[in-house]
Amino acid sequence: MVQRRIPRIKDLAPLMKFKAPELNAKKRRLDAALTIADLRAIAKRRTPKAAFDYTEGAAEAEISLGRARQAFEDIEFHPSILRDVSTVSTGWDVLGAPVAQPFGIAPTGFTRMMQTEGEIAGAHAAARAGIPFALSTMGTTSIEDVKAANPNGRNWFQLYMWKDRDRSMALVDRAAKAGYDTLLVTVDVPVAGARLRDKRNGFSIPPALTLGTVVNALPRPEWWINFLTTEPLSFASLDRWSGTVADLLDTMFDPTVDFEDLAWIKAQWPGKVVVKGVQNLDDAKRLVDLGVDGITLSNHGGRQLDRAPIPFHLLPQVAREVGAHTEVHLDTGIMSGADVVASIALGARFTMIGRAYLYGLMAGGEAGVDRTIAILSEQVARTMRLLGVNALEELNPGHVTQLSRLQPVASQLVAAAEAAPARKTPARRASVSASATVTGTPVKRAPKEAIAEQP
């Protein structure tokens, strides 16, 4: 029988931990977000459907993006015990200059459409955090204004080669004059991917006021007030456009761009050149031959070719084969600091975040981007400590096993092994995965069938 008694005030007092309520609603909202998924939920509530879907969506059936995220979930970390991890350093040099975190802000188009503070919010937050900010050719803030928002930090300019070469090179010139240190040349957009959500929503620039958008606006007044009471949308690099996004992209992108064009662009740029959108080892090697400073393994956040290779799965082999000659960066699917740490362990020098940044922006403008960076930074440092490492240099492939769900079918491996060199990718995968060794320490083997398709 439990003996009961009357509760005494002096026993209750230590349990009473009432805090002064946070009066700033935005701060309250953002502080309550503990993960990027939490920020996404806030963003969704506060952003009109067409703009949210433009950000969140991917191409066709959105399989590339789902697989890329799944690949990050399908890993096993291997920690070491009894290491002194009282200090941890999350920075190192990327493209010859320091970064405070192993991730930066990826270039995104139409950013002020998601939330009116747009690129300026991203550039300020990047400046505070000591990480690079990349401005898109399709950005909604001028090259010079972004530089002014991040005057002492690192600004990267992302170039789409347009049909109108003079106009593209005029942009490159402006970015060089403004002091951008890196040109990110995006090469996975010979034509626009099929963003079906945008088509279904009739997403246009600027947004059209239809009955549907007005009804959708009612519960999201702050977005509309911001939109209507700040500078109208203008673009980093192009004149006003009114039409659908797909039409705009198809008018601009040049499907004839090739390696020679890239060499020509590289010759015009005084700083570092990184090619974004690399999706196989052969192309990575050709780029090394061209002397680029870095490559970004990326499928554009799943927004171009659907069912494209998973960049994180390409990483180990590409890093192993070309990592000594060029920096290997990675994006697509990153939703946590642990994803970033896994990428560094498997050979990436740097990673970039697209939607994770935009969810923060939509959830709370500049303070929301700060929150994204804070969440990811805490996760990076905590994951490193739990793995038993003090510095990024200590991360190695032994810390991560990629577990695979999707493997090439057996008959294809045989066919691919006999095929022309250009079609050998699956065979290469097979031979590597058959002998998949987890290098470095500590080594913990996963069950045989679960060992990574380490391409």
Ligand SMILES: Cc1cc2nc3c(=O)[nH]c(=O)nc-3n(C[C@H](O)[C@H](O)[C@H](O)COP(=O)(O)O)c2cc1C
């Ligand atoms: C809304 C949105 C707009 C984008 N616009 C561009 C762009 O203008 N240029 C570019 O090179 N990549 C663009 N990207 C791709 C990102 O730079 C990056 O590759 C991708 O977002 C990474 O995947 P993640 O969103 O899963 O992090 C865009 C991505 C999103 C989500």
